[in-house]
Amino acid sequence: MMRTRPLKVALLGCGVVGSEVARIMTTHADDLAARIGAPVELAGVAVRRPDRVREGIDPALVTTDATALVKRGDIDVVVEVIGGIEPARTLIITAFEHGASVVSANKALLAQDGAALHAAAEEQDKDLYYEAAVAGAIPLIRPLRESLAGDKVNRVLGIVNGTTNFILDKMDSTGAGYQEALDEATALGYAEADPTADVEGFDAAAKAAILAGIAFHTRVRLDDVYREGMTEVTAADFASAKEMGCTIKLLAICERAADGESVTARVHPAMIPLTHPLASVRGAYNAVFVESDASGQLMFYGPGAGGAPTASAVLGDLVAVCRNRLSGTTGPGESAYAALRVSPMGEVVTRYHISLDVADKPGVLAQVATVFAEHGVSIDTVRQQGKDGEASLVVVTHRASDAALNGTVEALRKLDTVRGVASIMRVEGE
Amino acid sequence: MMRTRPLKVALLGCGVVGSEVARIMTTHADDLAARIGAPVELAGVAVRRPDRVREGIDPALVTTDATALVKRGDIDVVVEVIGGIEPARTLIITAFEHGASVVSANKALLAQDGAALHAAAEEQDKDLYYEAAVAGAIPLIRPLRESLAGDKVNRVLGIVNGTTNFILDKMDSTGAGYQEALDEATALGYAEADPTADVEGFDAAAKAAILAGIAFHTRVRLDDVYREGMTEVTAADFASAKEMGCTIKLLAICERAADGESVTARVHPAMIPLTHPLASVRGAYNAVFVESDASGQLMFYGPGAGGAPTASAVLGDLVAVCRNRLSGTTGPGESAYAALRVSPMGEVVTRYHISLDVADKPGVLAQVATVFAEHGVSIDTVRQQGKDGEASLVVVTHRASDAALNGTVEALRKLDTVRGVASIMRVEGE
Numbered sequence: 001m002m003r004t005r006p007l008k009v010a011l012l013g014c015g016v017v018g019s020e021v022a023r024i025m026t027t028h029a030d031d032l033a034a035r036i037g038a039p040v041e042l043a044g045v046a047v048r049r050p051d052r053v054r055e056g057i058d059p060a061l062v063t064t065d066a067t068a069l070v071k072r073g074d075i076d077v078v079v080e081v082i083g084g085i086e087p088a089r090t091l092i093i094t095a096f097e098h099g100a101s102v103v104s105a106n107k108a109l110l111a112q113d114g115a116a117l118h119a120a121a122e123e124q125d126k127d128l129y130y131e132a133a134v135a136g137a138i139p140l141i142r143p144l145r146e147s148l149a150g151d152k153v154n155r156v157l158g159i160v161n162g163t164t165n166f167i168l169d170k171m172d173s174t175g176a177g178y179q180e181a182l183d184e185a186t187a188l189g190y191a192e193a194d195p196t197a198d199v200e201g202f203d204a205a206a207k208a209a210i211l212a213g214i215a216f217h218t219r220v221r222l223d224d225v226y227r228e229g230m231t232e233v234t235a236a237d238f239a240s241a242k243e244m245g246c247t248i249k250l251l252a253i254c255e256r257a258a259d260g261e262s263v264t265a266r267v268h269p270a271m272i273p274l275t276h277p278l279a280s281v282r283g284a285y286n287a288v289f290v291e292s293d294a295s296g297q298l299m300f301y302g303p304g305a306g307g308a309p310t311a312s313a314v315l316g317d318l319v320a321v322c323r324n325r326l327s328g329t330t331g332p333g334e335s336a337y338a339a340l341r342v343s344p345m346g347e348v349v350t351r352y353h354i355s356l357d358v359a360d361k362p363g364v365l366a367q368v369a370t371v372f373a374e375h376g377v378s379i380d381t382v383r384q385q386g387k388d389g390e391a392s393l394v395v396v397t398h399r400a401s402d403a404a405l406n407g408t409v410e411a412l413r414k415l416d417t418v419r420g421v422a423s424i425m426r427v428e429g430e
Numbered sequence: 431m432m433r434t435r436p437l438k439v440a441l442l443g444c445g446v447v448g449s450e451v452a453r454i455m456t457t458h459a460d461d462l463a464a465r466i467g468a469p470v471e472l473a474g475v476a477v478r479r480p481d482r483v484r485e486g487i488d489p490a491l492v493t494t495d496a497t498a499l500v501k502r503g504d505i506d507v508v509v510e511v512i513g514g515i516e517p518a519r520t521l522i523i524t525a526f527e528h529g530a531s532v533v534s535a536n537k538a539l540l541a542q543d544g545a546a547l548h549a550a551a552e553e554q555d556k557d558l559y560y561e562a563a564v565a566g567a568i569p570l571i572r573p574l575r576e577s578l579a580g581d582k583v584n585r586v587l588g589i590v591n592g593t594t595n596f597i598l599d600k601m602d603s604t605g606a607g608y609q610e611a612l613d614e615a616t617a618l619g620y621a622e623a624d625p626t627a628d629v630e631g632f633d634a635a636a637k638a639a640i641l642a643g644i645a646f647h648t649r650v651r652l653d654d655v656y657r658e659g660m661t662e663v664t665a666a667d668f669a670s671a672k673e674m675g676c677t678i679k680l681l682a683i684c685e686r687a688a689d690g691e692s693v694t695a696r697v698h699p700a701m702i703p704l705t706h707p708l709a710s711v712r713g714a715y716n717a718v719f720v721e722s723d724a725s726g727q728l729m730f731y732g733p734g735a736g737g738a739p740t741a742s743a744v745l746g747d748l749v750a751v752c753r754n755r756l757s758g759t760t761g762p763g764e765s766a767y768a769a770l771r772v773s774p775m776g777e778v779v780t781r782y783h784i785s786l787d788v789a790d791k792p793g794v795l796a797q798v799a800t801v802f803a804e805h806g807v808s809i810d811t812v813r814q815q816g817k818d819g820e821a822s823l824v825v826v827t828h829r830a831s832d833a834a835l836n837g838t839v840e841a842l843r844k845l846d847t848v849r850g851v852a853s854i855m856r857v858e859g860e
Contacts, residue, residue, distance in 0.1 A: 024724060028582065034767040035579050035647070131577060137725030139569070139577035147561060147569035149465050150745020152458065217465070277731065280710065294454060294742035295567030295732065301707065302728035312724035315580020329757040337464040 007036070007322045008043035010075045010100070012066050012091055013082035014054055017105055017132070018045070020311035021079060021318075022057050032315070036322040040077075044069045070095040077321050079314060080104040081132075089113055096124040101325060103317040105132035105310055111206035111222045114213065118334035127330045129317035134207045135160050135286040137309030138302040139316070144214045144290065145332055151292040153215040156254040157429065158288030159281050160207040162304040163198035164230050164250040166190045166284045168269075172247050177235050190284050200229035201267040204252045212254035212265040215290070218340040220254075220265050226345040228268035237269075237423055240355060240394065243383075244427075246271040247279050251428060255348070262341040264348050271353055272429035279429075289429075346403035351380070351430070353396050355422040356412065360391035364417045368393060371415065375408040376400065390419065396427065437466070437752045438473035440505045440530070442496050442521055443512035444484055447535055447562070448475070450741035451509060451748075452487050462745070466752040470507075474499045500525040507751050509744060510534040511562075519543055526554040531755060533747040535562035535740055541636035541652045544643065548764035557760045559747035564637045565590050565716045567739030568732040569746070574644045574720065575762055581722040583645040586684040587859065588718030589711050590637040592734040593628035594660050594680040596620045596714045598699075602677050607665050620714050630659035631697040634682045642684035642695040645720070648770040650684075650695050656775040658698035667699075667853055670785060670824060673813075674857075676701040677709050681858060685778070692771040694778050701783055702859035709859075719859075776833035781810070781860070783826050785852040786842065790821035794847045798823060801845065805838040806830065820849065826857065 009025070011018055025032065025042055033039040045057055046066035054062065063069055070078055070091050078095040080102060082088045088109050092102050093116075102121065104110065110117065110133050121128040131141045135158070144153065159165050163185060170181040182199070185191035197203045205225040212220040230250045241248050249272055254265045272279050277299050281287040286304025291297050303309040324330055358364045365384060372379050378398040385392045397405070405424075412418050439455070441448055455462065455472055463469040475487060476496035484492065493499055500508055500521050508525040510532060512518045518539050522532050523546075532551065534540065540547065540563050551558040561571045565588070574583065589595050593615060600611040612629070615621035627633045635655040642650040660680045671678050679702055684695045702709050707729050711717040716734025721727050733739040754760050788794045795814065802809050808828040815822045827835070835854075842848050 020724065024580065028580070031582065031647075031768075032580060035765060137581075137722075138728060139573035142572060142577050143569035146750055147572050147746040148742065149749035150454065150458070150462060150747075151567075151742040152461065217461075277710075280707070292567075292742060294450065294738040294745070296736075296739055298568060298730075298732035300728075300730060303726045306726075308724040309726055312578065312581040312722060315724070316577040317580075319579035320576055323762070324759075327759040329754075329759040332753065335465060338461075 006039040006041035007076040008041055008074055010043055010069050010078045011045045012080045014045050014047045016307040017081040017310045020307040021314050024311055024315055026056055035319050037326055066091055071098050073098050075100045076325055078102045085109055093120045096120045096126050101127035101321045103314055104130045105314055107133040107206040111209040115219055122333050127321045127324055129321055131317050132310045132313035134210050136304045137312045138300050140288055140300055151294045153292045154256045155291040156211050156215050158252050159249055159286050160252045161198055161204045162284030163191045168248055169282050172238055175235055199231050201227045204267040208252035208265045208267050216263045217335045217338040219336045220342055224342040226266035230269045233269050241271045246273050262343045264343050270426040270428040276429040348402045349399050351397055351399055351427040352405050353425045353427050356393040357419040357422055358391050358393050359417045360386045360389050371411045372408055375404050377404050377408050436469040436471035437506040438471055438504055440473055440499050440508045441475045442510045444475050444477045446737040447511040447740045450737040451744050454741055454745055456486055465749050467756055496521055501528050503528050505530045506755055508532045515539055523550045526550045526556050531557035531751045533744055534560045535744055537563040537636040541639040545649055552763050557751045557754055559751055561747050562740045562743035564640050566734040567742045568730050570718055570730055581724045583722045584686045585721040586641050586645050588682050589679055589716050590682045591628055591634045592714030593621045598678055599712050602668055605665055629661050631657045634697040638682035638684055638695045638697050645684055646693045647765045647768040649766045650772055654772040656696035660699045663699050671701045676703050692773045694773045700856040700858040706859040778832045779829050781827055781829055781857040782835050783855045783857050786823040787849040787852055788821050788823050789847045790816045790819050801841045802838055805834050807834050807838050
């Protein structure tokens with residue numbers, strides 16, 4: 001049964017993602033109409049540069065006045081693909097106030113102001129969908145929010161940034177250093193001119209906050225996410241990882257504590273075993289591992305960015321939101337009933353790989369081992385290598401808290417026989 | 431806002447999956463209530479053997495009269511985990527007629543009678559959800575039906591049967607023959623006493639029919655699915671696969687033809703490159719690759735069977751169906767508007783690996799090559815091996831239709847110099 005009055009969509013932003021959304025809305029109009037139960041019509045496109053030629057978009061639809069567009073009152077769904085905090089935030093809230101539901105791909109905004117946006121949507125009884133905000137085309141938010149709604153998620157462990165995965169994969173496969181691999185990523189268009197948001201982990205941290213909130217039905221703010229970038233990862237770290245049968249990935253990790261009463265969210269580089277499915281995620285691909293009580297281990301894999309893949313996620317949400325409007329209902333909103341404590345990084349428990357430069361003389365290992373023991377950090381393996389009067393000591397620990405590890409490292413630095421701490425890296429995925 | 435009147439759930443079947451559903455409904459009652467917006471209550475459990483002790487289930491709820499249970503009129507959702515065609519089919523239709531929505535894990539029934547069941551659901555304006563029918567806990571139906579609703583799926587390629595993957599993985603890693611690997615699978619509980627449904631591909635074919643229908647928005651009947659089991663796969667096939675940098679998997683493949691106007695669905699063993707993500711799916715795990723216009727390649731991976739994982743999928747559906755009932759709506763029903771032709775196997779185009787036993791004399795290769803050429807099948811590589819007057823010829827073709835390949839093989843068998851066709855295997859995933 002097809003309704004003939006079309007649903008009206010306002011598109012905010014017409015860059016890489018927005019232009020793909022507009023293109024697919026046109027080329028796949030019949031399919032979208034059949035799947036929704038009514039045609040969808042592009043009613044307006046807000047852009048910053050109206051003079052730019054946009055193939056396939058009626059110039060009469062283009063406006064620079066995004067606010068007027070979302071205030072029109074006849075818009076069913078606002079698709080926000082501008083990115084950034086403002087004006088996106090105000091435009092979305094204004095859209096709700098004027099009767100529209102919203103589909104957004106804005107990870108930074110959702111991570112920072114998700115609670116307020118959800119509250120605004122709920123107040124107006126409207127939908128806020130944002131599958132495209134995390135891991136591009138990979139269905140992740142819907143599976144976590146709906147498919148696993150009858151399960152208890154204990155951990156989300158993923159590669160959610162394609163730029164850094166490209167760089168780390170390149171370092172791993174070619175032995176290149178960080179700068180060389182970054183330069184190649186930039187040349188190939190995988191890294192932006194200013195790669196800070198990617199390489200310092202800000203992008204991944206926003207996604208971790210969103211995923212943790214949905215997975216654990218609790219509120220996780222961006223500030224709650226511990227963040228460490230991957231600019232300090234060296235070719236030597238990759239060599240060490242290889243010796244352990246590992247590789248290095250920038251991971252977003254959201255975990256429920258063993259007692260079930262608190263959660264943590266963090267982003268940092270980590271060694272993972274080559275046998276772990278995440279180890280073989282190549283290039284700019286993303287993949288997310290989800291561990292739950294009943295379902296066990298699931299993995300979701302695909303392109304984590306790019307115009308068309310992100311548009312695919314936006315359009316999946318658009319179909320759902322349009323269907324909801326036709327049936328006069330809304331989908332699942334924010335689910336934060338669990339109200340769990342978000343623990344600081346010091347309480348995170350994991351394993352560590354520590355490389356020390358030490359004096360090459362008897363008793364050093366005993367000294368070092370004593371420091372670990374005093375801080376309650378149990379050692380799994382130690383490897384000593386001597387070279388020209390200097391020696392290196394590679395220690396891999398059993399599971400210990402981040403606080404205990406930090407205390408250990410601080411004490412190690414004070415030992416006369418320890419010349420320096422060459423690297424500390426977490427070991428995950430076991 | 432929590433409603434206090436509980437939603438009532440009738441459970442049909444209390445075996446491996448049903449008992450897990452009941453257990454999680456009890457242990458996770460608070461979480462389910464919070465996620466649904468109302469408590470859910472187990473209102474009855476229909477079983478065949480009422481005297482069996484069922485831990486955690488109130489004996490007063492247990493009945494052998496499933497029909498009376500679904501006819502009660504106060505049941506909100508019927509969860510059908512009996513399996514098989516009857517009585518499941520009649521019970522589900524009766525449930526719709528008496529006001530209930532249905533969550534089912536029944537792949538055989540959905541593959542055979544999906545259209546009729548969907549029609550019955552739609553007539554009564556009720557939900558029919560069945561995420562658990564395909565690939566256990568792996569979210570697959572919801573992503574295909576909802577996340578990719580704005581995209582155009584061109585191919586679904588997957589390992590959807592854990593038993594056969596366990597056997598093939600064992601053959602690959604140990605060099606064991608089929609029977610030996612099957613015996614181990616049986617001893618470990620991965621294969622049933624009668625493994626026919628798994629090893630002959632019936633189980634995978636049912637899943638392929640369901641997946642193809644959802645992916646392509648068209649009706650694909652079980653009879654439309656070409657099916658070939660994996661009992662003929664030999665250790666020699668694995669050796670040949672290794673030489674090509676491949677392994678062998680039993681694949682379910684649903685494809686849209688290049689012209690977009692027809693689709694195919696098939697299940698058969700195939701060689702896939704070791705570099706393909708599906709090649710590294712080990713043991714009884716399942717994984718499904720989905721290729722779409724906009725999203726590119728996605729993969730979904732996880733446990734494809736087992737009580738708890740299947741229960742996780744059932745409960746995810748239960749939460750969705752309960753939410754729909756509370757908001758007085760229904761989720762997406764059958765989407766078969768595309769009404770595409772399902773092409774016969776002869777039209778399927780792929781590559782082939784053919785091993786021939788031939789006479790070891792000059793001119794044989796020329797003869798064989800001529801036969802391929804006459805049938806329009808282009809050869810990619812040929813490898814000749816002589817041994818004691820006999821020789822073997824291994825031919826790998828470029829892409830050709832199944833009909834052309836069959837014609838080729840028929841003609842090859844008639845050559846005096848071809849002593850036998852040792853094996854024919856498709857090559858996929860490139």
